[in-house]
Amino acid sequence: MLNQLQYGDVLVSAKDxxxxxxxxxxxxxxxxxxxxxxxxxxxxxxxxxxKRDIATGLYRIKRKGSPKHSPLQQGDAQLDATQSRxxxxxxxxxxxxxxxxxxxxxAYQALTESHEGRPSVTLSTVYRYMQRLRHGxxxxxxxxxxxxxxRIQLEDRTLVCQLACQYYLEPSxxxxxxxxxxxxxxxxxxxxxxxxxxxxxxxxxxxxRKAILGIIRRNIxxxxxxxxxxxxxxxxxxxxxxxxxxxxxxxxxxxxxxLHLPFQVATPDGISSNVYVxxxxxAYSGVVLGWxxxxxxxxxxxxxxxxxxxxxxxxxxxxxxxISTPNDYFGTPAExxxxxxxxxxxxxxxxxxxxxxxxxxxxxxxxQQKPYIERLNRSLKEALETLPGSTxxxxxxxxxxxxxxxIGIEELEAWLVKWYYQAWLHTPLERHKRSIFSAAPKxxxxxAEVWSHAQDTGVPIPLSPSPNQWxxxxxxRSQRMLxxxxxxxxxxxSFRGPNLKELYSIxxxxxxxxxxxxxxxxxxxxxxxxxxxxxxxxxxTDETTPALSFRQARELxxxxxxxxxxPEKRAFNEQLFQHNSSQPISNPPLxxxxxxxxxxxxxxxxxxxxxxxxxxxxxxxxxAAGLTASTCSSKLDVSKRPTGLSVxxxxx
Numbered sequence: 001m002l003n004q005l006q007y008g009d010v011l012v013s014a015k016d017x018x019x020x021x022x023x024x025x026x027x028x029x030x031x032x033x034x035x036x037x038x039x040x041x042x043x044x045x046x047x048x049x050x051k052r053d054i055a056t057g058l059y060r061i062k063r064k065g066s067p068k069h070s071p072l073q074q075g076d077a078q079l080d081a082t083q084s085r086x087x088x089x090x091x092x093x094x095x096x097x098x099x100x101x102x103x104x105x106x107a108y109q110a111l112t113e114s115h116e117g118r119p120s121v122t123l124s125t126v127y128r129y130m131q132r133l134r135h136g137x138x139x140x141x142x143x144x145x146x147x148x149x150x151r152i153q154l155e156d157r158t159l160v161c162q163l164a165c166q167y168y169l170e171p172s173x174x175x176x177x178x179x180x181x182x183x184x185x186x187x188x189x190x191x192x193x194x195x196x197x198x199x200x201x202x203x204x205x206x207x208x209r210k211a212i213l214g215i216i217r218r219n220i221x222x223x224x225x226x227x228x229x230x231x232x233x234x235x236x237x238x239x240x241x242x243x244x245x246x247x248x249x250x251x252x253x254x255x256x257x258x259l260h261l262p263f264q265v266a267t268p269d270g271i272s273s274n275v276y277v278x279x280x281x282x283a284y285s286g287v288v289l290g291w292x293x294x295x296x297x298x299x300x301x302x303x304x305x306x307x308x309x310x311x312x313x314x315x316x317x318x319x320x321x322x323i324s325t326p327n328d329y330f331g332t333p334a335e336x337x338x339x340x341x342x343x344x345x346x347x348x349x350x351x352x353x354x355x356x357x358x359x360x361x362x363x364x365x366x367x368q369q370k371p372y373i374e375r376l377n378r379s380l381k382e383a384l385e386t387l388p389g390s391t392x393x394x395x396x397x398x399x400x401x402x403x404x405x406x407i408g409i410e411e412l413e414a415w416l417v418k419w420y421y422q423a424w425l426h427t428p429l430e431r432h433k434r435s436i437f438s439a440a441p442k443x444x445x446x447x448a449e450v451w452s453h454a455q456d457t458g459v460p461i462p463l464s465p466s467p468n469q470w471x472x473x474x475x476x477r478s479q480r481m482l483x484x485x486x487x488x489x490x491x492x493x494s495f496r497g498p499n500l501k502e503l504y505s506i507x508x509x510x511x512x513x514x515x516x517x518x519x520x521x522x523x524x525x526x527x528x529x530x531x532x533x534x535x536x537x538x539x540x541t542d543e544t545t546p547a548l549s550f551r552q553a554r555e556l557x558x559x560x561x562x563x564x565x566x567p568e569k570r571a572f573n574e575q576l577f578q579h580n581s582s583q584p585i586s587n588p589p590l591x592x593x594x595x596x597x598x599x600x601x602x603x604x605x606x607x608x609x610x611x612x613x614x615x616x617x618x619x620x621x622x623x624a625a626g627l628t629a630s631t632c633s634s635k636l637d638v639s640k641r642p643t644g645l646s647v648x649x650x651x652x
Contacts, residue, residue: 010062069144086139169227247284254333255373256280262397264406286447288420332462475515495536
């Protein structure tokens with residue numbers, strides 16, 4: 001009924017929701033006065049242009065007295081018929097008034113007499129119809145705008161709202177809905193200040209659940225379940241998928257996720273039920289590009305191992321499981337979507353941008369932002385839930401104790417890979433079937449057909465990086481000194497090898513850029529020119545050394561050096577400490593010019609040799625061959641000088 005603009009109408013902008021008040025209903029020289037409620041400024045707009053803006057939806061008219069639920073919203077056929085009769089009657093009265101110049105009453109009486117019967121509506125009803133039409137409102141408002149008056153007064157509604165905020169609308173409330181309804185009725189019947197006994201008798205009949213929830217929804221919130229939920233679960237439970245994700249080609253968008261597998265798994269170190277698989281899927285075709293099994297919570301290493309399978313060819317890996325595929329699915333993703341798990345954060349994940357990969361983290365607990373990998377997770381669990389060791393029961397994980405025993409970790413991985421490339425790869429997907437309605441259909445129903453169609457039609461598929469480029473993005477960088485004897489020293493380990501001589505000739509004893517994998521302490525790389533990498537081996541490792549991380553290697557080294565100190569060594573150290581503590585600390589002052597340490601040491605050595613010779617004077621001679629016992633027992637007479645021995649006179 002908004003046929004004309006009226007004074008007091010509000011124009012609501014569709015762009016910024018700003019409101020503009022109509023200050024003059026009639027155009028003046030083709031212009032109409034409008035007041036902006038935000039700034040209070042008055043402006044004149046061209047009336048014809050304003051009509052076009054309203055017709056194109058730039059402005060929406062908000063009129064005082066308009067029904068909350070318009071006839072267009074209700075869609076009631078009976079209301080439409082009654083509305084049509086009311087409008088027809090009002091138009092006949094208007095025409096009669098203009099033709100004969102009479103009032104509404106005389107026109108109503110004349111039309112009633114001409115019909116020769118009882119009027120369908122009374123005169124007062126006609127007055128209301130005509131008044132609403134003059135204000136630009138529909139004659140009838142409809143049944144949705146009616147309703148019984150609430151028998152709950154303002155103070156009672158206030159009490160219900162207070163109790164709801166205190167007991168019901170809180171996370172993990174101990175009150176269920178039925179218990180809260182009972183509590184509210186008891187509180188309304190209890191003696192209260194300012195409430196008469198007569199009013200309390202009126203509330204003797206309990207309020208219904210619908211009435212109490214209606215008060216909460218009209219005055220506090222329409223989503224009481226959201227308020228009663230834990231804050232960390234609200235976003236996932238009430239997240240809404242607002243738009244469909246569309247991808248232009250293979251590897252333009254890759255989604256990766258860590259999925260807990262509901263299995264008891266036998267590993268070389270024992271049985272575990274904490275098993276995860278990190279896998280990624282191409283959003284365009286649905287092909288699984290990579291996977292990585294992890295015992296325990298996945299880390300960054302598991303994420304990068306999965307991505308490494310997606311980047312490089314894996315036909316040989318699939319051949320080990322007896323799988324042959326029509327294509328080898330690999331390449332560099334343009335965008336990879338992670339969740340907010342700890343395995344998807346850090347410097348090594350952000351370094352993927354060096355390969356031209358856009359890293360995106362979806363919001364926490366909003367699975368609709370990566371729907372394709374979530375669809376894969378559900379299908380994977382449903383397909384493998386019959387394997388031995390499964391803890392899945394009635395589509396719920398962890399509800400079953402496997403009586404048949406655990407499954408081997410290698411057997412579980414084999415079934416995973418076979419399902420990826422023998423079952424899922426050839427499964428028709430509903431979204432591929434519905435692609436026929438788009439301008440460029442994907443050319444198949446299964447992931448394998450869509451990928452093959454993209455290759456046959458010349459859709460560009462990104463290439464893989466070189467192994468050195470992957471190491472430059474995957475490994476951590478640090479600056480280390482290059483030594484001629486020890487090579488590169490990092491985290492207490494020395495790295496040498498055949499390339500050390502060439503590196504020394506290129507860089508000398510200077511700082512170099514070292515690339516190290518935190519998850520493998522057996523080797524490092526030195527970065528040269530043109531992305532050249534020189535391998536250096538850990539001098540403490542050989543071909544039999546496992547690929548330990550630097551942290552594991554340091555912990556293992558610390559465990560081997562925890563042997564207790566020998567008691568005798570401990571006693572010696574204590575004696576040495578006591579001896580050193582008993583010696584005076586201060587030194588006597590030096591008199592005159594002291595001799596050098598070298599001269600003093602030389603003189604001390606000469607005196608020591610002479611003292612040792614004097615000390616050996618009375619030592620018995622060793623027995624020699626051919627001498628008799630009597631000869632050996634005779635003493636040497638030193639008073640007689642041997643013949644032929646001359647002694648030089650002593651210098652005075």
